[in-house]
Amino acid sequence: MAKILLIEDDTTLSAMIADVLRHDGHDIDGASDGGLGLEKVVSGQYDLVILDWHLPSMSGIDICHEARRQGVASRILMLTSASGLSDSESGLDAGADDYLTKPFAMLELVARIKALLRRPQELIPNELHCADVVLFVQPAEVFKGGVKLDLRPAEYSLLEFLLRHRGTVFSSEDLLDRVWHSDAEVGYDAVSTCVKRLRAKIDTDGNTSIIKTIHSVGYLIE
């Protein structure tokens, strides 16, 4: 089934988790030390990584940060003994996909793993680039040549949407449907106006626009 890496220094717990997951048909690899764990994570070959928060030599959250920084897209489930919610929050914001507080029931772990494996493999990076424009998803900010741009919410939304789906052409109808409120009483001209305003802010004079118009089909960022 799935290839799972278990980074946990508590050998009793680790053996228990491995048993249950092997029983479900998964292929389990283990590491009991943070540094060694990170090396395995960045090899990028795992569908899912179960990551303990407290580990010798490197903490779970640092591994998580570093793995995401290096572009590892594996789904990450963090385990911790701390029940403080700020931990769960920082774990998730460090790039973990889910979080479970010890002690937990094996059944819940199995159910969460099943759900995590259903999530898409691809991970949207926090920084989206095109030419000299950089868009940050979190916090939502856009920079051009290092200078922060002042975008209206609709302009930001449209830019983020096109950057996230680079190479795909979207018609005005598609865009109204996905980037505007469903009950908004606006027409296609809302899209073209927004594209025009956005171009004025993100394009460099004299260069072709970042947002391409495909005549009578729609818009895209290549």
Added chain:
Amino acid sequence: MAKILIIEDDEFMADMLGDCLSSMHHIVEKARDGALGLERLRCFNYELVVLDWQLPHLSGIEICKRLKVELPHIPVMMLTSMDRLQDKETGFDAGADDYVAKPINIKDFSARVRALLRRSIITREPELRLRDLRLDIQSAQLAKGEKSVNLPPKEAELLQLLMKQPGEYFTTEALIENLWGADGTRASLANCLKRLRGKLSQLGESELIETSPRLGYRLR
């Protein structure tokens, strides 16, 4: 930024979560009961659904199950006051992507939303091609060279079916069964074919669908 639907009958809760998501720059829409929620999901495109377990008319679990069949790519976050282990299992088994217990900690909720949206990728279904004809399954737009027409849903479904196996005959009965189930009639198929042929002729393809009295219909 994502377009998010909250299906929650508790207005106070819906507003609180809605405000939280709006402050995260998302487009938030709400539905107060299960049936209305499912209808919105079918009509509009959302990137995430926040779904309460207990809802009037149609339960969250039921919506979740239907959603995973009809629109499997939309992530579902289940909200519940049922925090027993077997409830969580039921929720995840129904296809929920995450499961959050009430009372909701808003910081945990928003971090979980961010985590779900990091993996929200709109997978566009590939287009179908036959010679120089291209049918975009999602937008139901049929194009030939520079020209294109938009097909109504049934006509698009019919053409999609035929395009998947060009050259193969489909009987009248098989087409009716596929498109309308038990409610279909010969007249519904005849009408649909007529309208589809009309659209095809706008692209200079009026002869594309071939009729055989004995074998049924196929694409040339």
